[in-house]
Amino acid sequence: LGAVREFSSKGNLIKGVKDIIAVASGKGGVGKSTTAVNLAVSLANTCHLKVGLLDADIYGPSIPMMMKVSGKPEVSKELKMIPIENHGVKCMSIGFLVEKDAPIVWRGPMVMSALEKMTRGVAWGEIDVLVVDMPPGTGDAQLSISQRLQLSGALIVSTPQDIALIDARRGANMFRKVEVPILGLVENMSCFKCPNCGEHSYIFGSGGARRTACEMDMEFLGEIPLEMEIRRSSDEGSPVVISAPDSAVSKAYNEVANKV
Numbered sequence: 001l002g003a004v005r006e007f008s009s010k011g012n013l014i015k016g017v018k019d020i021i022a023v024a025s026g027k028g029g030v031g032k033s034t035t036a037v038n039l040a041v042s043l044a045n046t047c048h049l050k051v052g053l054l055d056a057d058i059y060g061p062s063i064p065m066m067m068k069v070s071g072k073p074e075v076s077k078e079l080k081m082i083p084i085e086n087h088g089v090k091c092m093s094i095g096f097l098v099e100k101d102a103p104i105v106w107r108g109p110m111v112m113s114a115l116e117k118m119t120r121g122v123a124w125g126e127i128d129v130l131v132v133d134m135p136p137g138t139g140d141a142q143l144s145i146s147q148r149l150q151l152s153g154a155l156i157v158s159t160p161q162d163i164a165l166i167d168a169r170r171g172a173n174m175f176r177k178v179e180v181p182i183l184g185l186v187e188n189m190s191c192f193k194c195p196n197c198g199e200h201s202y203i204f205g206s207g208g209a210r211r212t213a214c215e216m217d218m219e220f221l222g223e224i225p226l227e228m229e230i231r232r233s234s235d236e237g238s239p240v241v242i243s244a245p246d247s248a249v250s251k252a253y254n255e256v257a258n259k260v
């Protein structure tokens with residue numbers, strides 16, 4: 001009965017984890033991981049939740065660098081990996097388990113077995129929200145994660161560019177197919193403000209994400225500008241919501257976290 005209860009409670013299968021949110025994008029390089037990291041840190045530090053961050057971007061894990069977490073996880077008495085914590089968030093990444101520059105050339109079943117280890121094989125403890133940084137795209141791995149983890153919801157990240165938005169629509173449709181509620185769309189790299197003259201440039205176009213969200217019946221969760229500080233702080237492993245908590249950008253991330 002205990003097992004049945006554990007499996008049926010709120011529909012997810014990781015012990016101690018209340019809700020699982022996927023951060024997804026149709027395309028790579030649109031800022032999915034950056035959004036996942038800042039969202040997780042904001043949920044922990046501004047919304048005061050117990051937060052985990054799972055790097056499921058198995059082919060390009062970037063959480064170790066962005067969260068400044070490294071090394072091999074220790075193993076608990078129950079033989080589960082202990083997540084590595086920083087900035088108030090418990091992190092797990094395939095990057096902890098493979099050599100830094102080694103190519104990850106796995107086939108489907110190996111990917112699934114790695115993900116199994118990184119979810120149910122981890123001593124997460126009590127977690128309110130587990131944020132999952134998904135692999136980009138809508139292939140097998142993404143579909144399996146969506147089904148196996150019984151996600152509470154998915155957040156989609158896109159730039160305002162048409163080519164990214166087309167893939168963002170695909171992503172949204174994939175989640176709808178497997179009945180995962182879509183929490184909304186975040187537009188990343190929406191606008192660049194010149195640090196010299198203050199002029200705003202819409203490098204990847206403007207208004208497209210808001211329009212797409214409306215057409216696809218998704219909530220528009222906010223706009224994150226293209227800003228040097230976001231890139232710089234990510235590269236240093238101290239997300240912008242930590243390194244510049246009072247900046248307009250951090251406020252934009254906090255607003256997304258509050259809506260989620």
Ligand code: ADP
Binds near residue numbers: 029033228230
């Ligand atoms: P993805 O996970 O979609 O592949 P990343 O989050 O790794 O994308 O971002 C790709 C690159 O763009 C990284 O170098 C990141 O620091 C940078 N980046 C992401 N969002 C922004 C932003 N709003 N402003 C400036 N640089 C950004």
